[in-house]
Amino acid sequence: MIKHLSEDIRCVFERDPAARHLLEVLTCYPGVHALIFYRISHLFWALGLKWIARVISHLGRIISGVEIHPGAKIGRRFFIDHGMGVVIGETAEIGDDCTLYHGVTLGGTSWQKGKRHPTLKNNIIIGAGAKVLGPVTIEANARIGSNAVVISNVGESQTIVGVPGRIRGEKELGSRKSGDKFEAYGVVSDSEDPISESLEQLTDRIQELEKDTTFLKKQNIDN
Numbered sequence: 001m002i003k004h005l006s007e008d009i010r011c012v013f014e015r016d017p018a019a020r021h022l023l024e025v026l027t028c029y030p031g032v033h034a035l036i037f038y039r040i041s042h043l044f045w046a047l048g049l050k051w052i053a054r055v056i057s058h059l060g061r062i063i064s065g066v067e068i069h070p071g072a073k074i075g076r077r078f079f080i081d082h083g084m085g086v087v088i089g090e091t092a093e094i095g096d097d098c099t100l101y102h103g104v105t106l107g108g109t110s111w112q113k114g115k116r117h118p119t120l121k122n123n124i125i126i127g128a129g130a131k132v133l134g135p136v137t138i139e140a141n142a143r144i145g146s147n148a149v150v151i152s153n154v155g156e157s158q159t160i161v162g163v164p165g166r167i168r169g170e171k172e173l174g175s176r177k178s179g180d181k182f183e184a185y186g187v188v189s190d191s192e193d194p195i196s197e198s199l200e201q202l203t204d205r206i207q208e209l210e211k212d213t214t215f216l217k218k219q220n221i222d223n
Contacts, residue, residue: 001039004076008035011077015099031080034066041070072106075122082128089117091135094124101128101146109134109151118150 009032012019019025025032037060045053053070061067065084068074072088075096080086082102088094091114092106104126108116118132121139127146132138138154145161145168154160161168 001043005036005039007077008032008039008079011079011097015079016081030064030066030083031086034060034064034068034080034083034086035074035078036060037064038068038070038072038074041068042072042074045070072117091115092117093119095120095122095140097123099125101126101130103129105131105133107131107133121156 009022009025012025012029012032019029037056041053041056041060043053044050044056050070057068057070066080066086068086068088069090069092071090072092072094074088074094075098077097078094079099080101081099085103086100087105087107089106089108091108094106098120106118106120110116115135117135119135119137120126120132121137121142123141124138124143126132126144127148129147130144130150131148132144132150134151136150136153138144138150139156139158141157142154143159144150144154144165145159147163148161148165149163150160150165152165154165159168160166
C-alpha cells in the first residue's frame with residue numbers, strides 16, 4: 001500500500017504542472033487525499049472488515065469530495081485532478097497510469113448484484129464531467145472527452161466524445177502509444193469531430209452546387 005501511495009503522489013508531478021513540491025501535493029490535492037483514504041479502506045475491505053472500510057471511505061468523501069467505494073480495484077499511478085464530484089462504484093476496475101478529472105462518474109446501470117461498473121485498462125484519461133456507465137470495458141490508451149456519456153465498450157486508443165459517446169478521429173488513433181504526450185481532459189488536438197467533418201463536407205458540397213448553378217445560369221443567358 002505504501003508503495004502504491006508513493007507512486008500515486010509522484011505521478012502528480014508528471015501530470016499537473018501546477019504541482020511545485022511534495023508538501024503542497026500532500027496538503028492541497030484532494031485527489032491525493034481521496035486515494036490515501038481509498039488505499040486504507042480497500043485494505044480493510046480485503047480483510048473482510050467491510051463496515052470499517054465503508055466508514056473510512058465515507059470520511060474520505062467528506063474530506064476530499066471524491067467518493068471511491070472500498071471494493072473498487074485501482075491500479076498503480078492513479079491520478080484524480082481537482083477531484084470534486086468524482087464517483088467510483090464498488091465493482092469498478094481501473095488499471096495502471098489512469099487519470100480522471102473532476103465530475104467523472106464510473107457508475108452502474110443495474111440494481112442487480114455482480115459486476116455492474118466499468119473496467120478501465122491501462123493509460124486511460126477521462127475528461128471532466130464524463131460518465132462511464134455499466135459493466136463496459138475501456139481498452140488501453142483510450143480517451144474519454146469532457147462531458148461524454150459512455151454506455152458501450154471502447155476500443156484500444158480510441159477517443160470518445162459526445163452524448164451518447166461516439167468515436168472521434170478514428171483514423172488517427174491507431175498509432176497512440178502509452179508513452180505519448182499527456183492529453184489533458186481527454187482532448188486530442190490532431191483528431192477531428194465527426195460532426196464538424198460532416199458540416200465541412202456539406203459546406204463544400206453547397207459551394208460546388210452554387211458554382212454549378214452560376215455556370216448554368218450564365219449558359220442560359222448566353223443562349
